[in-house]
């Protein structure tokens with residue numbers, strides 16, 4: 001049986017380490033700008049706890065991590081994105 005080692009990343013909000021697949025990846029793509037879960041370039045990860053993604057400082061933290069100025073409407077897109085990825089089964093983890 002092949003077991004893949006989980007890739008661990010740190011949530012930029014709570015600074016806890018998680019398996020990458022349980023995090024939302026935000027990437028500043030070289031060509032396409034900000035992308036979720038894909039893209040090439042500087043990336044930041046955030047866990048899916050409401051405490052983290054609804055943190056009032058999350059935009060600032062993302063801007064710092066990605067070295068970018070985010071549009072005001074980014075936060076709406078971001079919240080939609082993270083809540084739509086939030087339906088993974090929580091039980092058994």
Ligand SMILES: [Zn+2]
Pocket residue numbers: 011012013014015016046047048049052
């Ligand atoms: Zn977090």
